[in-house]
Amino acid sequence: MRDAYRIAVFAAAAALGTLPTVGRAQRTVEVTLLSNSIELDTHRVRSGRVTLDVTNSADNKMMHELVVLKTDIADSALPVRNAHVLEQKLRKIGEVEDVAPGKSKRVTFRLTSGRYVLICNKPGHYAAGMRTVLVVAP
Numbered sequence: 001m002r003d004a005y006r007i008a009v010f011a012a013a014a015a016l017g018t019l020p021t022v023g024r025a026q027r028t029v030e031v032t033l034l035s036n037s038i039e040l041d042t043h044r045v046r047s048g049r050v051t052l053d054v055t056n057s058a059d060n061k062m063m064h065e066l067v068v069l070k071t072d073i074a075d076s077a078l079p080v081r082n083a084h085v086l087e088q089k090l091r092k093i094g095e096v097e098d099v100a101p102g103k104s105k106r107v108t109f110r111l112t113s114g115r116y117v118l119i120c121n122k123p124g125h126y127a128a129g130m131r132t133v134l135v136v137a138p
């Protein structure tokens with residue numbers, strides 16, 4: 001009787017999504033946009049629905065963005081013209097546009113296994129170092 005009650009409570013909590021996701025691999029990445037870099041709290045996640053929690057902490061007080069590209073090209077060697085990475089020459093998964101200074105935006109993409117390069121493609125920001133790599137494991 002007691003066990004049945006416990007199972008019922010457990011099931012209700014699970015349905016409400018209030019239980020901690022014990023044993024599940026990390027699928028949320030904290031992304032910090034800085035003036036000359038992009039920092040991630042992890043560079044490796046499992047495939048599936050991956051949430052990017054993007055915060056603009058750059059001290060240059062500029063608007064930044066995060067563009068997600070799937071590519072095996074080194075993050076420092078993407079094709080560039082007129083201070084922009086040529087996104088149309090790459091496989092673009094999506095982006096988080098215009099994150100204001102001090103603000104955060106959150107986005108979820110379904111990512112298959114492979115190598116991704118994350119950049120800010122505001123003019124000159126990629127060249128300034130706003131780029132990093134995220135590896136998605138199977």
Ligand SMILES: [Cu+2]
Pocket residue numbers: 063064065120121122125130
């Ligand atoms: Cu930027």
